[in-house]
Amino acid sequence: MQVPLELDERADDYIRHYPDDQKRSATLPLLHLLQEEYGYITEEAVDWVAMKLELEPINVLEVVTFYPGLRQTAPGKYHIRVCRTLSCAMAGCHETMDKFCEIAGIDRSTVSHHNPIAVSEDGKFSIEYAECLASCGTGPVCLIGDDFHESVEPKDVKGLINKYD
Amino acid sequence: MASVKYIKGKEPHKCEYRMIFRNVDRQGWDPSIKSYLSDGGYKELKKALKMKPQEVTDAVKASGLRGRGGAGFPTGVKWGFIPPNNTKPIYLICNCDESEPGTFKDRYIVHQDPHQLIEGMLISCYAVGAKVAYIYIREEFPEGAKILEKAIEEARSKKYLGNKILGKNFDCEIYVHRGAGAYICGEETGLIESLEGKRPYPRIKPPYFPAALGLYMCPTIVNNVESLCHVKHVIAMGGEKYAQIGTPRNTGTRILCVSGDVINPGYFEVEVGKITMGELIYEVCGGLKKGRKLKGVIPGGSSAKVLSAEDSYKIGTGDSERVIGIEDIPMDFDTMAACGSMAGSGGVIVMDDSRDMAWILNNINTFYAHESCGQCTPCREGSLWMKKITDRMISGSGVPSDLKTLTSIGDNIAGRTICAFGEACAWPTQSFVAKFPGDFIKHTKPRNARKQLNPESKIAAAGLKT
Numbered sequence: 001m002q003v004p005l006e007l008d009e010r011a012d013d014y015i016r017h018y019p020d021d022q023k024r025s026a027t028l029p030l031l032h033l034l035q036e037e038y039g040y041i042t043e044e045a046v047d048w049v050a051m052k053l054e055l056e057p058i059n060v061l062e063v064v065t066f067y068p069g070l071r072q073t074a075p076g077k078y079h080i081r082v083c084r085t086l087s088c089a090m091a092g093c094h095e096t097m098d099k100f101c102e103i104a105g106i107d108r109s110t111v112s113h114h115n116p117i118a119v120s121e122d123g124k125f126s127i128e129y130a131e132c133l134a135s136c137g138t139g140p141v142c143l144i145g146d147d148f149h150e151s152v153e154p155k156d157v158k159g160l161i162n163k164y165d
Numbered sequence: 166m167a168s169v170k171y172i173k174g175k176e177p178h179k180c181e182y183r184m185i186f187r188n189v190d191r192q193g194w195d196p197s198i199k200s201y202l203s204d205g206g207y208k209e210l211k212k213a214l215k216m217k218p219q220e221v222t223d224a225v226k227a228s229g230l231r232g233r234g235g236a237g238f239p240t241g242v243k244w245g246f247i248p249p250n251n252t253k254p255i256y257l258i259c260n261c262d263e264s265e266p267g268t269f270k271d272r273y274i275v276h277q278d279p280h281q282l283i284e285g286m287l288i289s290c291y292a293v294g295a296k297v298a299y300i301y302i303r304e305e306f307p308e309g310a311k312i313l314e315k316a317i318e319e320a321r322s323k324k325y326l327g328n329k330i331l332g333k334n335f336d337c338e339i340y341v342h343r344g345a346g347a348y349i350c351g352e353e354t355g356l357i358e359s360l361e362g363k364r365p366y367p368r369i370k371p372p373y374f375p376a377a378l379g380l381y382m383c384p385t386i387v388n389n390v391e392s393l394c395h396v397k398h399v400i401a402m403g404g405e406k407y408a409q410i411g412t413p414r415n416t417g418t419r420i421l422c423v424s425g426d427v428i429n430p431g432y433f434e435v436e437v438g439k440i441t442m443g444e445l446i447y448e449v450c451g452g453l454k455k456g457r458k459l460k461g462v463i464p465g466g467s468s469a470k471v472l473s474a475e476d477s478y479k480i481g482t483g484d485s486e487r488v489i490g491i492e493d494i495p496m497d498f499d500t501m502a503a504c505g506s507m508a509g510s511g512g513v514i515v516m517d518d519s520r521d522m523a524w525i526l527n528n529i530n531t532f533y534a535h536e537s538c539g540q541c542t543p544c545r546e547g548s549l550w551m552k553k554i555t556d557r558m559i560s561g562s563g564v565p566s567d568l569k570t571l572t573s574i575g576d577n578i579a580g581r582t583i584c585a586f587g588e589a590c591a592w593p594t595q596s597f598v599a600k601f602p603g604d605f606i607k608h609t610k611p612r613n614a615r616k617q618l619n620p621e622s623k624i625a626a627a628g629l630k631t
């Protein structure tokens with residue numbers, strides 16, 4: 001896999017954060033770089049990180065498959081994460097989730113533990129539940145890309161989607 | 166204190182004692198180093214660098230500061246566990262994985278006052294002899310990670326980071342390391358594995374106490390964001406003076422995060438133990454919604470055992486022993502433990518009488534089933550079983566024996582795992598079923614009373630077809 005030069009340099013910067021004989025520590029930072037660039041972690045990306053850090057690809061793959069924050073399938077242009085955990089659930093996050101799906105045209109019926117992300121037909125939006133986004137006082141909350149939104153009631157969803165559409 | 170003005174509508178409650186959150190929601194404040202320096206920032210670092218490292222540790226010990234991440238272990242004592250004859254590099258890690266449901270305090274420190282954290286970390290690094298520190302920040306704070314990286318750049322350009330800090334013989338670097346969305350990374354040894362680039366499987370203690378065998382098998386101190394910020398204030402006022410805030414053995418302030426069924430949820434920094442549960446809910450948070458009664462409270466993050474509003478609690482020993490209601494429980498580490506729960510991470514989740522506790526527990530069980538790292542069998546299997554049973558109960562297929570089964574699964578996880586996740590996932594089930602049995606019984610029907618199964622599901626139930 002050929003990555004942009006700038007990304008390669010940023011990867012080298014991250015590797016320098018750790019002792020010379022502990023390059024493996026840069027696994028997560030490098031995977032984040034690739035996910036930001038390509039939207040998700042491909043097989044080639046796993047190989048690239050392994051090559052860069054002098055590891056076996058399995059050492060990288062086991063990390064990718066463990067963490068919910070690393071995606072193995074392509075998300076939509078805007079990826080939505082709705083907090084599912086207690087305080088947000090008490091504040092009505094399931095209704096918010098339903099509204100997001102209705103307005104963005106997403107069918108979540110195929111979602112499973114190993115395939116948590118559902119994408120709209122036009123590929124513009126994708127959605128998944130996240131566990132506790134740590135803003136329990138202002139639930140329901142969600143992340144759209146890197147943007148954080150608080151108190152997202154079903155009535156607010158349309159306006160929010162329009163902002164990104 | 167009086168000179169600080171807050172954004173309209175976000176003023177602290179009069180019960181609050183703002184120390185760590187002094188600059189949160191402050192008028193005209195931003196997370197830049199300019200704001201911080203104009204307010205006397207990095208003054209405490211200068212003061213600390215004039216002391217001997219051991220003197221800094223002694224001040225933290227004298228302050229009685231207890232870790233704010235969940236376990237409430239004395240910070241100064243933790244620092245003292247680094248082997249005295251150590252020759253390996255020493256690391257400091259800031260645990261900014263804030264992932265306990267109900268807790269949302271570190272978010273505001275990182276987003277609004279990052280330099281307070283960096284100053285606290287630098288003082289702590291100096292005390293324990295660490296030249297490199299990492300801030301392990303959860304992946305769900307992408308903005309926070311950028312703010313911290315910028316703050317570190319700013320601090321470096323002002324020579325608060327790097328070599329020969331402030332002209333003293335003290336070198337230190339801080340790096341931001343982003344997690345990837347796993348709750349278990351809040352467990353310190355899991356966090357260390359994650360930082361090493363592996364799956365975050367917690368290590369067994371002993372022998373892997375981080376202060377002796379931590380990151381890269383070197384002595385490592387892992388402290389919570391809030392605890393590290395407190396270090397700055399300990400240096401500012403001196404250990405003994407700091408110890409006068411709060412109550413004996415429960416010193417200082419702590420940030421309580423209230424969510425759930427109250428009128429005004431939010432974060433409130435109070436002196437430890439100086440406020441009761443009732444004052445917190447009814448005065449500070451504006452009480453419950455109209456016409457509602459208190460049913461239960463989870464006092465320290467979702468893994469803390471639930472307290473029922475119906476119960477009475479025995480606190481104190483000897484002559485000072487007394488029986489109190491839930492509203493009179495002081496919010497401190499020791500009393501909360503005496504009441505059979507824990508002050509944990511300060512996340513208070515309030516539930517009123519409109520809530521079905523089986524539904525609440527099912528939500529919590531779903532969380533723990535998703536977040537178990539899978540290393541120990543009792544936790545990996547048990548957390549999922551508990552979730553499956555509560556799932557089944559709230560969808561109308563519960564049986565009377567489910568209560569016993571749930572409790573028995575919980576009993577068989579707690580104490581049988583490498584890390585405290587086992588207890589964290591068992592305690593909610595054990596306590597909810599014990600304290601609110603009625604809410605669970607109403608979801609059950611004897612097996613023979615369940616509706617007639619159709620032929621197809623009969624075959625499936627008999628295991629003939631799956």
